[in-house]
Amino acid sequence: MSFKIYNSLSRKKEVFKPIHKGKVSIYTCGQTVYDDLHLGHARTYSYWDVLVRYLRYKGYEVTHVQNFTDVGHLTSDADEGEDKIEKRAKERKVDPYALVEKFIQRYFEDLDALNLNRADIYPRATQHVQEMIDLTKRIIKSGYAYEKDGNVYFKVRKFKDYGTLSPTPILQKKSKCRVHADTNKNDPNDFTLWRKVDSNVIMKWDSPWSVGVPGWHVECSAMSMKYLGETLDIHGGGYDHLYLHHPNEIAQSEAATSKRFANYWMHTTFMTLNGEKMSKSTGNMLLIRDALKMYDWEALRLTLVSSHYRKQIDFNKSNVRNSEALLLRVYRVFERVQESTGGKSESLNKWIREYRVSFEKAMDDDLNTPKAVDVTMLFLKKVSQSLGNKKSILEKSVETVKELLRVLGLRLDKEIVIGVTSGSSVKVTLSWKELVKKVSGSLKKKNKIDGLMEQLISLRVEARSKKDYATSDDIRTALKKAGVELEDTDSGVKWRVK
Ligand SMILES: [Zn+2]
Incomplete structure (x- = not known):
């Protein structure tokens, strides 16, 4: 069976074909590291983990790169506001580099606790400024960017397919643009590749244009190209990136290389908390580390992947309770197998094969994780009705369930x-x-x-x-x-x- 991905670029499911046979390159937009992660982040990263695990299960050699944005991300995703990290460091009266270090460490603590496999490479923006400067030079050379007063801007109207990824029109008429827009821009829609900064800013670098910082969007293009080449297989990110960050990544990358930047674009939708949008600004959020104090990690992890990644779900107590009940049923069947002396029947063999086929069929269909859980529960029901099978076959059933549910990030190794x-x-x-x-x-x-x-x-x-x-x-x-x-x-x- 072939693996199908819903490609946000074509807005339909496509059969996945890697650039190099047997290999997959994946870049996913990572965290701007100035705060702890909440469950919405955990959900997005859990799906990238499932994607990588499933491709590896299918025999692909996967390279997964996920960046840390430790400079350049302004308080608005567009070119307005202050650098998020500089701002937080100033508020807390700490060095921005120390702030970054702290939250990268906590990022790993949180995601390790939820059993997420780590990406293969975690490039940090501050360590790749030269690559961003080089890429910006290439874009200027190809005629898609201009310098003004030490800043460099990307000419969006020159790029023919600008914004096709975005579900809503991305270019605004001049009159509709905000009044505070950067007056150096020839067109208010243009976005920043390099920004000149004041002397009191701590994180800053020399460049041919000014002492400044790279624009946020250019970071991902430069770092993904460095580690995965000028065209990569899969690029992932949160749904919000569809409207600006990813269209900008495409425009600047393709303007520089004249090659397609990424073949498949995947986006996860958001998770609400008790029916309302999870957000740092409104305070309606639950940090991973707080959730882990309230619930078992495995029940949390199952809750995070129990709906389809493109479907919005709500996180609430009853969802976690459902996951707990499901896990209890799984462990109960394991326990019954453990206690059973077994019989002579071999009827389960056929069901083990069918279970694997239906699990793969679900996952091949654009990572249909809820369906994969459903077919597992049906299979487990079959197992508990077939305890008269040979002990070795019963044990094989348990091993198969463990193998497949581990693709979803569960461990199922709690000792009973x-x-x-x-x-x-x-x-x-x-x-x-x-x-x-x-x-x-x-x-x-x-x-x-x-x-x-x-x-x-x-x-x-x-x-x-x-x-x-x-x-x-x-x-x-x-x-x-x-x-x-x-x-x-x-x-x-x-x-x-x-
Ligand atoms: Zn990005």
Whole structure:
């Protein structure tokens, strides 16, 4: 089956054909590093991770480059405002380079915690200014840019297909342009390739035109060309880049090289939080690191990829709860396989093959991750109905589910400790609250909790016999918080730790 990508440039799904057989070059626009990442960022980066993982699963040799913008990005995506990093550094009275260092480190902490594979190369804008100057020179030479008062601008009207990527018209009539527009520009639509800066700006470089900084858009073109060549296979970014940043990347790259810049353009849509747009400016956002304090990382990761990347989703508690329930079902089937002694049947073999085919079919269709999750759940249902299969086939089913769901970024390697206890005739030495505290502590130290669980379950049995369901429920809830789940079965109370 061939892999299809919805190409934002042609606005339709196309069969993916790499430039070099068996190899894929991917550039994705990265973070402007002046703050912590929120879940919207996590969602976009999770999909690039899924894209890379899936292409590798299909046997491609992938090179993924993602930049860090550590200079040049103004507070508006267009040529207005202050440099975001200089501004934040000034507010916090820190060196801008130190600010950048701090947030790059935190970027990795956050995305590592969500099990995102790192890109192969992370170029930083500040370390590629020479490449940006060289590219700007080429653009001037090809006649698409001009210098005025130390600044260099790109002539957008000269570039024939300017803005075809954007879903809405990108060129504005002069009268509609904002009053504060840069008066050096021949046309207010022109964008900056090099900007002269004041002497009090800390991050600045020498250039043939002035002491200044590169424009934000030119960074991505220069860095992607350096590492991936003048034409790359896939360029990705958030949906907002469709309207300005990416059309500008195309214009300046193609003006310099006369070659197509990227063959496939992929864009992720936004995620809302509790029904409203997630945004730093309104404060309606949840940082990755805060979300990780509230929820299990694997449930979070599943939530982030559980809708299609081009479909807007809302992040809320009930979505995460759904993911938790789904994961619980997955682990339950693994557990049943682990406990099963197996039989003689081999009927599952056929389903394993079919499961792989339908998973690939879903992913080949422009990374249809929700469908891939659906077919997994259907397969797991089949597995739990087929426990009479040979143990080796049952184990192969589990391995196949793990292999495929790892393409979505899950690990599915939580160890499951299971115990069953009747809870009768046990000497109880502490209150249930103290016991739960001890359970929690023992789990952290990876110590056995069998004895403590015996006591707790005994207390719970006692409470239930007195019809004190409130206490019985409190014990269950407190244990769940500590990481232990209870299940009432015919043979006693089953508990499990994940
Ligand atoms: Zn970019």
